[in-house]
Amino acid sequence: MGLSFIVQSLYTFLSIYMFLLFVRILLSWFQTADWAFQAMAFLSPITDPYLNVFRSFIPPLGGIDISPILAILLLQFVQQSLPMLLSAI
Numbered sequence: 520m521g522l523s524f525i526v527q528s529l530y531t532f533l534s535i536y537m538f539l540l541f542v543r544i545l546l547s548w549f550q551t552a553d554w555a556f557q558a559m560a561f562l563s564p565i566t567d568p569y570l571n572v573f574r575s576f577i578p579p580l581g582g583i584d585i586s587p588i589l590a591i592l593l594l595q596f597v598q599q600s601l602p603m604l605l606s607a608i
Contacts, residue, residue: 526605533598537591540566544587 542558543566549555573586 523605526601530598530601533594533601536566536569537594537598540570540587540591540594543570547584 539562543562546555546559546562550559570587570590573590574584577586577589579585
């Protein structure tokens, strides 16, 4: 019971964090808009530390930052592995 609650909580946390990453990525396209700047100022301290890990491996190519793709793929992999982890225990 206790372990399944922890795994479910982690699954929910990863879902919320992935949503925040998507919002952060979409807002980066509208950096000049005041409303987007305010939202980015809120989301950047939450999402940038995770994204910076991937940016250190893959710098922006021609002004396009593809590191969020890898960041989201890793989160999805971990999130989808959680039910298998729970069934193995």
